Amino acid sequence: MSDEPTETADAAEDGGAVVERTRRRFPSWSRAVESEWFVVGATTVAVALFPWLFARAPVVSDLLNGYQDLASLILIWGIFAMGFNLLLGYTGLLSFGHAAFWGGAAYAAGLFSTQVSSSPLLIVAAGTVFAALLAWVLGFVALRRGGIYFAILTLAFGQMMYYMALSPLSGITNGENGYTDVEVGQLFGSFHLRYPVPGLDWLLGTWQYVFVGAITVLCVALAYRVLNSPYGMVFRAIRENEQRAEFVGLNVWRYKLMAFIISGSLAGVAGSLFTIHGSYVPLESLYWTTSGEVVIMAVLGGVGSLFGPILGAGLYLYVENITSGIRELTVPLTDVVLLDGFGAYWHLILGLVFVAVIVLFPRGIWGLFRDVAAGIRRLGGGRR
C-alpha cells in the first residue's frame, strides 16, 4: 500500500502506449452513423432505390442486367442471411440446418394460405411463429452439445425435416413435387401484390416489392436493436469466450437458445416471404443445400457485420441467376475466349471464392470494404 504512487505511474506508463492505438473518434459523423434512426433511414432509402438501379435505371441497369423479381428475391434471401448471421457472426454458432426454418416456414406459410387466410401479413406471421417454435424445439436438442457438435446436429435435424416433408407428411406437403396450392390474397384487402404501385412503379415496381421491402427494413431495425440490447453484448461475449461468459454468471445455454430462436424466426420471415414471392414451396427449400447456400452468402458478404450477409445474398443470387447465363468468358472488348461454357463453372468458382475468403479475408467482402474505408480515413487523418 505504501508504494501506491509507483503503481499508478506504472499503469499510466503502459497505458500510454495503448491509448495511442485506440481508434480516434469522429464525434458527430460516427455517432450519427451508429444511431438507430440513421441505420433504419439509410436502409429504407437503399431498399427503395435498389429495384430502380438494378432493373430500370439508365446505364447502371444495362450493365447489371438485373430484373425486378430478382430484386425482391435478393431482399428475401438477405433477411435469411442476416438472421443466420446473428448466430454465426455474433454468437459464434455455425448452424448447418437453417433450411429447416426457411423451408419449414415456407411450408407453414403455404399451408396457412390455403387453410386459414390468404392475407400476406398473416401468412408471414404464421410462417414466422412456426419457425420460432421449431427453433425452440430443435435448439433444445442441438445445443446440448457445444461447439463442433452444433453444426453436425443442426445439419442432421435439418435433414430430418426434409425427409419428414418428403415422405411421412407428403399427404400435406405434396412430397417431392413441392407445395403448389399457395393462395396469396391482397395486402390489407386492397392492394394486389402483382400490380404496379400507381405513380411509383418506375421506382419500386410492384406492391409485392413494397411489401417485401417494408418487412426487410423492419427486420434490419429489429436485428440492429437486438445487437444493441444487452443480448448483443452477451452474444458477442459468448462468441469470444463462452466459458468466461458462463463464469460471470450468465446462463449461456439460455442465451444461445434465444440467439437460435431469434435467428430462426428471421429465417422464418424470409421463408414465408419466399412462399408469397413464388406462390410455390419447392421441396429443396428444406434440403441441406439451402442451409449451405445461406452459409456461403453470409461468409462471402462478411460475418462480422449486419449488412455483409445481405450483400453476400445479393452477390450469390446475382452470380447464380445472371452470371451463370454467360456462355463464354471473354477478355473484355475482344472475342478472345478465356473459358468456354462459363455458365457451368459458376458453382465451382463460388466455391473457390468461398474458400479464399475463409483463408484470406475472414471478415468477408463487407469487412474488406470497411478496411479500405478505414485506410482512406487514416490517410485523411494523417495530417494531425
Place this chain on the structure above:
Amino acid sequence: MVLLETRGLTKSFGGLVAVDGVDLAIEEGESISVIGPNGAGKSTLINLVTRMLDPTAGEIEFKGESITGYEPHEVVQKGVSRSFQTASIFPELSVEENAQIASLAAEHGSFRLNFLRHRDNYGEVEASAREILDAVDLLGQRNVTAEDLPYGDKRRLELAIALASEPDLLLMDEPTAGMSPEETAATVRLIERVKEELGLTILLVEHDMEVVFNVADRIVVLHRGAVIAEGAPEEVQGDPEVQEAYLGGVEA
C-alpha cells in the same frame, strides 16, 4: 461464519484421483491459500468448487446451502467468482465492455428477456463497470480492445471481470503466473486493496510463495489430491511432511 465448506470432495479421472476427500472450511473475511506441487489437484479443486467439473464424491456448501448440483452460472449468481490461470477475457471487445458483461450478469441475474431494450437504458450497469475499472486502474484504457492490452493489464482486466460479478468469495487460480516481479508486486497490492475495500473472502491457488505469504491468513497444503497440512503460514512452513512433499517435486 463459515462461507464455503467442502466435505469429502473427491474427483477421479479414469484411474487417477486428482482430488482425494478434501475437507475445507473457509470463514467469511478470511484469505486462504492452497499450495502444493504440480499435479497436486489445486486447479481441479477450484474447478470443482465453481462447478466446472462434477465431483466423483463429496459435498460443497456455500453460505450453508449445498451447491453440489448447481450450474456454474448459478454458483456465480450465489456469490462465488473466479479468475483463470490464463487471462480469460473477451479479446475482441473493449475493456469497458468486458467489465460491463460481468456487471450485467450481476445486476440482471443470469437471464432476462430484454432483447428489444436498448443498452443505453442500463445506466447502473455502466456505472458499476466503471467503478470496478477505476478500482483496478484500467478506467483510462476503457476504450482499448482487450486483446491489445499488455499481459499484466490483461490479468488485471480479468480480475476486474471477476470483481464486477460482485462476489462474496473470490477464487484465484495463479493470478501472478507469467508476470514479471514488478507486475507480481502490483497484483499483490491490488488484491490486498480490493479485499479490504470490498470485504472479500479469498481462496488463492499460487506457486509464488512470496505472494502466498503476503496474501494468505491460512495455508492449505495439497499433495496428490489430499490435504497434508493446514494452518498459519509459519506453522506450515516448518511442517516436515510439507517439506517431504515438495522434495523431488517442482520447486515452489
Place this chain on the structure above:
Amino acid sequence: MFLVADGVVLVVALDRVITILLNGLQQGAIYVLVAIGLSIILGTLKFVNFAHGALYLIGTYAGLLVTLQIQPTGGRLADWGYATLGLGWGFLAALVIVPVVVFVVGLLMERFVARPFYDRPDTDQILLTFGLAIVVQEVFKILFGGQSYNFARPAWASGPVHLPVVGAFPEWRLYVIGITAVVVVLVYALIEYTDFGLVVRAGTRDAEMVQLLGIKLSRPYLMVFGVGAALAGVAGVVGGPLYAVNPNIGTEVLVPSFLVVVIGGVGSITGAVLGGILIGETLAILVAVAPQWSQVGIYLLAAIVLLARPQGLLGTEEVAP
C-alpha cells in the same frame, strides 16, 4: 406377425427377419467405415472434417476407374474427346490401390488444409472443409457430368447366394459386410496395440487427464488423417457397386456418418461400429415395416441417444455444461 405360433409362418417370418438384419448390417458397414475416420480425426485432432464425404467420393470414382472402363458422358472429359476412361483391372486391384490413393489425398489434406487451421476457431475449420467439399464435388461434376454411372459388381460376386434359412441373398452384400469386418478389426488392432494407436487413444480421452499426465500430443497427426481417409476410400470402393455413382454421393454418406459418430461417441471405434450397426438396422427395419419413416427414423434415433446420453453410447469424454 413374427409371434405367430404356427411353425410354418414362423419360418417364413424368420427368413424375412434375417434378410432385413443382413441388409441393415450391410448398410451400416459403409457408414462405419466413413464414421471411424471422422471419429478418430475429430477425437484426436479436434478437427471437424466436412470434406470427409469428398474422400468417399474420390474413393468411389477412383474405384470405378480402376475396376472398369467407362464411357464418360455429359462432362467436360467427354467434350475433350475421352471416349473411354479407366484401367479395367478389376475389383481386387481397386480394393488395394484406392485406399492407398485416398490415403495420400488424406495426407495432403492434413498438410495443406487442416494443419494451417488447427489454431483457427472450430467454425472456420468447418467452413473451410465445407467449401472444399463443394469444390471437390463441383470438379467431379464438371469432369464426369452430373449423371450417375453404373459401378457393376464383379462377376464373381454379382449373383445371389443361397443361405440357410434366409434363402437367396445378394452375394455382394455379404462381401461388403465381410470386407468391412476385416478392415475394422485391422484398424482396431492398429489403434489398440501400436504406438500410433496410443496417440489416438490418449487424445480422445479426457483432455484434463492428458494434461495432468503431461502428455504432449504433437506426434502423428498426419497418420491419423491418412488412415481416416484411407478408410473412406475403402468405403467408396465397396459402397460404389451398391449405389449409383454421381457427384452427390459424398455429401449423402456424410450426414448419416456424422450421426454414427454422435450416437457411438467421438473417438471410439467400437462406438462407431455400434452406431453404424444401429443406424443400418434402423434403416433396414423401417424400410421393411414403414418405409416412409425410414430416413426420419435414424434422425429420431440420434435425437433420443443424444438426450439420454449426450456423450454418445460409448463416448468417454466429459460434456461441458
